[in-house]
Amino acid sequence: MELGFLLGSIIKIVAVLGWLYGLLQVMAHASRWVKIAGMIAAFGIIQAAFSLKIGDQSILNDFDAGLLFQACTMAMVALGLNLIYGFNGQFSLGQWGFYGLGAYAAAYVTYKWANDRTSSALFVLLIGVILAGATILMLRRFLSRYYNLPVLSAFTLYLLGCVAAAAVAVVAGNAVASVIDPLFGSREAPGLLSGDLALQIVFVLAVLCAGVFAAEVSFLFGLPVLSLGSDYFGIATLGFSIVINTLMVNSDTILPFPEMKGGRGMIGIPKLTTWFWVFIFLLLVIVVMRNLIHSSTGRAIMSVREDETASKAMGIDVASNKLLTFVIGSLFAGLGGGIYAHYIGFLSPGTFSFLAGFNPLIVVVFGGLGSMTGTLAASFGWMFFLEGLLRVLLGQLGTEAPTWRFVLYPIALLLLMLLRPQGLLGKTEWGFLRAPAVKPRAPASPPPDARATPAPAPAAK
Amino acid sequence: MANSNGSAPPNGAAILDIQGLTRFFGGLRAVNDFSLTIHQGELIGLIGPNGAGKTTVFNLITGLYTPSSGDIRFLGQSIAGLEPFEITQRGIARTFQNIRLFPNLTVLDNVRIAYHFHAGYTLFDAILRNRSFDRQEKELTERAQDFLAIFKLERVQDELAVNLPYGEQRRVEIARALASNPRLLLLDEPAAGMNPNEILNLMELIGFIRERFDLTILLIEHQMRVVMGICERITVMDFGEVIARGTPSEIQNNERVIEAYLGRGAN
Numbered sequence: 001m002e003l004g005f006l007l008g009s010i011i012k013i014v015a016v017l018g019w020l021y022g023l024l025q026v027m028a029h030a031s032r033w034v035k036i037a038g039m040i041a042a043f044g045i046i047q048a049a050f051s052l053k054i055g056d057q058s059i060l061n062d063f064d065a066g067l068l069f070q071a072c073t074m075a076m077v078a079l080g081l082n083l084i085y086g087f088n089g090q091f092s093l094g095q096w097g098f099y100g101l102g103a104y105a106a107a108y109v110t111y112k113w114a115n116d117r118t119s120s121a122l123f124v125l126l127i128g129v130i131l132a133g134a135t136i137l138m139l140r141r142f143l144s145r146y147y148n149l150p151v152l153s154a155f156t157l158y159l160l161g162c163v164a165a166a167a168v169a170v171v172a173g174n175a176v177a178s179v180i181d182p183l184f185g186s187r188e189a190p191g192l193l194s195g196d197l198a199l200q201i202v203f204v205l206a207v208l209c210a211g212v213f214a215a216e217v218s219f220l221f222g223l224p225v226l227s228l229g230s231d232y233f234g235i236a237t238l239g240f241s242i243v244i245n246t247l248m249v250n251s252d253t254i255l256p257f258p259e260m261k262g263g264r265g266m267i268g269i270p271k272l273t274t275w276f277w278v279f280i281f282l283l284l285v286i287v288v289m290r291n292l293i294h295s296s297t298g299r300a301i302m303s304v305r306e307d308e309t310a311s312k313a314m315g316i317d318v319a320s321n322k323l324l325t326f327v328i329g330s331l332f333a334g335l336g337g338g339i340y341a342h343y344i345g346f347l348s349p350g351t352f353s354f355l356a357g358f359n360p361l362i363v364v365v366f367g368g369l370g371s372m373t374g375t376l377a378a379s380f381g382w383m384f385f386l387e388g389l390l391r392v393l394l395g396q397l398g399t400e401a402p403t404w405r406f407v408l409y410p411i412a413l414l415l416l417m418l419l420r421p422q423g424l425l426g427k428t429e430w431g432f433l434r435a436p437a438v439k440p441r442a443p444a445s446p447p448p449d450a451r452a453t454p455a456p457a458p459a460a461k
Numbered sequence: 462m463a464n465s466n467g468s469a470p471p472n473g474a475a476i477l478d479i480q481g482l483t484r485f486f487g488g489l490r491a492v493n494d495f496s497l498t499i500h501q502g503e504l505i506g507l508i509g510p511n512g513a514g515k516t517t518v519f520n521l522i523t524g525l526y527t528p529s530s531g532d533i534r535f536l537g538q539s540i541a542g543l544e545p546f547e548i549t550q551r552g553i554a555r556t557f558q559n560i561r562l563f564p565n566l567t568v569l570d571n572v573r574i575a576y577h578f579h580a581g582y583t584l585f586d587a588i589l590r591n592r593s594f595d596r597q598e599k600e601l602t603e604r605a606q607d608f609l610a611i612f613k614l615e616r617v618q619d620e621l622a623v624n625l626p627y628g629e630q631r632r633v634e635i636a637r638a639l640a641s642n643p644r645l646l647l648l649d650e651p652a653a654g655m656n657p658n659e660i661l662n663l664m665e666l667i668g669f670i671r672e673r674f675d676l677t678i679l680l681i682e683h684q685m686r687v688v689m690g691i692c693e694r695i696t697v698m699d700f701g702e703v704i705a706r707g708t709p710s711e712i713q714n715n716e717r718v719i720e721a722y723l724g725r726g727a728n
């Protein structure tokens with residue numbers, strides 16, 4: 001049984017990585033229809049593996065499904081962190097905080113909807129993120145006219161703007177909700193909003209809003225803090241994670257959210273995450289990330305990592321560039337959090353403690369800084385190996401034995417850093433994530449041996 | 462006043478006008494009352510012994526340092542106190558004394574980064590991969606490749622910049638600076654670490670890009686051959702102050718310059 005399990009687990013790990021490779025390859029295909037068909041097939045294979053049975057066991061059982069879902073959310077969070085740390089060079093420990101923020105925000109919306117049968121949380125969050133986003137964009141345009149505005153003054157204006165937007169959102173959201181709520185109907189006669197379809201829509205809206213919410217918070221936090229150097233920035237983001245965690249622990253006492261139940265953990269979140277939504281959101285994050293990296297903005301992001309002074313001299317607004325990266329990275333974390341909350345159905349502040357916050361960092365470093373493929377592969381491999389294989393295997397040795405995995409994997413990490421400091425995959429990218437090759441131009445003046453002499457080339461372009 | 466000492470009066474309009482530029486570092490007066498006017502199309506040399514404050518002047522012009530006092534006007538507008546990226550966007554590009562490429566990016570990407578602020582597409586175009594992105598990205602890449610071709614670098618476009626030999630890294634840096642489409646190019650010791658043959662090539666290259674891109678160039682250099690060979694006017698600095706201005710031949714015979722470089726004779 002143990003040997004069979006070991007073999008099965010290894011096959012699963014290899015199969016999942018193979019699946020990822022295939023997905024990325026087919027997404028790189030030139031034809032749009034092949035791409036779409038490939039993505040549907042990739043979705044279908046996993047979906048089929050959930051329901052198909054070998055003997056009395058499905059190929060991927062509920063435990064595997066849990067690993068897969070967690071691996072996907074980890075991939076979103078870690079891709080965001082890789083953008084901030086691996087591509088932009090800003091060492092951040094705050095990613096887990098934004099993940100938690102997204103998880104709680106999304107969970108609260110659907111919790112209120114499903115259990116309290118009120119849309120107030122949804123509309124407050126929805127109106128809030130839209131208003132705050134509009135305020136930030138407008139203020140940014142307005143403030144760009146003033147040179148040398150101290151960053152703290154700008155920050156104060158943004159903060160006031162966002163607080164005002166939030167206040168308006170609370171009033172407006174509750175007003176809208178009071179109009180809409182009768183549509184829930186009574187328990188005996190369920191109304192329009194009590195159906196499953198409505199709940200699904202609310203779920204997607206909640207996840208999206210949670211992502212944007214995390215992004216906006218990261219904007220406010222990053223604006224003053226990103227002017228620090230990378231190391232100091234890391235410490236500041238660690239502080240952010242701790243603040244968020246403290247707020248979670250006390251969410252029912254110092255924050256007006258009794259439903260979150262503070263340190264006891266938030267229970268009763270509707271479990272709405274299906275493989276379909278996990279797949280869609282993961283694809284969304286991968287595509288956005290890849291399109292961003294292989295664009296002019298992506299090159300600017302990497303240039304900041306390489307040499308800030310040179311990148312300023314190339315006309316790149318380094319401060320804005322860092323802020324943009326941080327905001328997008330946090331957006332991914334927030335989306336991941338929303339997905340996670342609705343898979344697990346239970347949010348405990350312990351999950352978002354700052355120690356657990358090192359997990360995405362480990363995944364990113366393990367897979368390779370600045371490698372999207374590495375992050376994806378490491379997320380899946382890490383989750384299946386550590387939480388799947390090792391936990392079960394060690395579990396057979398004794399009830400407390402699984403704790404040994406926290407000894408084993410740091411050692412593995414140590415060895416990796418010694419033997420392959422650039423990470424498992426280095427800078428390798430698979431298929432879709434590879435930079436589009438640029439054909440060398442046919443030289444207008446082709447003396448091939450003249451390379452060493454930068455003679456005043458007479459050739460016009 | 463920049464044309465004291467009898468050099469030929471330039472006919473173009475003033476492109477850069479520095480007046481009374483001063484910068485303190487703590488109690489150290491790194492640059493003191495520095496003035497310089499550069500006209501359209503000129504090639505000006507800025508020389509002086511080590512520690513004279515030449516690179517500080519460059520850093521003041523490009524915004525890496527803010528002046529303690531004095532004014533820098535570029536195309537008639539004051540640029541003192543602007544952010545470095547804003548100054549680059551207005552049309553001043555530079556190279557660095559110790560090469561500052563983006564080491565782990567390809568040569569092509571190094572040059573393409575210079576187009577970022579006039580890439581012509583937004584972040585949303587990039588994420589959606591729409592037509593605007595495709596067209597502008599293609600055009601931008603082709604322009605970058607043209608630059609690489611001019612500098613005979615087209616064959617190394619996919620190499621990481623860090624892997625290139627020194628001379629090619631210098632050329633990538635100049636290509637990158639030019640790709641930001643400057644009116645004024647600041648070269649900080651471009652010939653440092655080059656052998657005589659490479660220096661010869663560099664001088665030809667500087668002359669060529671000046672013609673080709675209708676550039677105005679300000680050059681810091683230690684190698685007298687370079688400065689004397691290609692500069693039309695030279696400003697000499699020592700201890701943060703201008704000690705002489707003039708044509709190369711005038712400078713070569715200027716007593717204060719000889720003194721600054723070789724020391725005062727005992728008499």
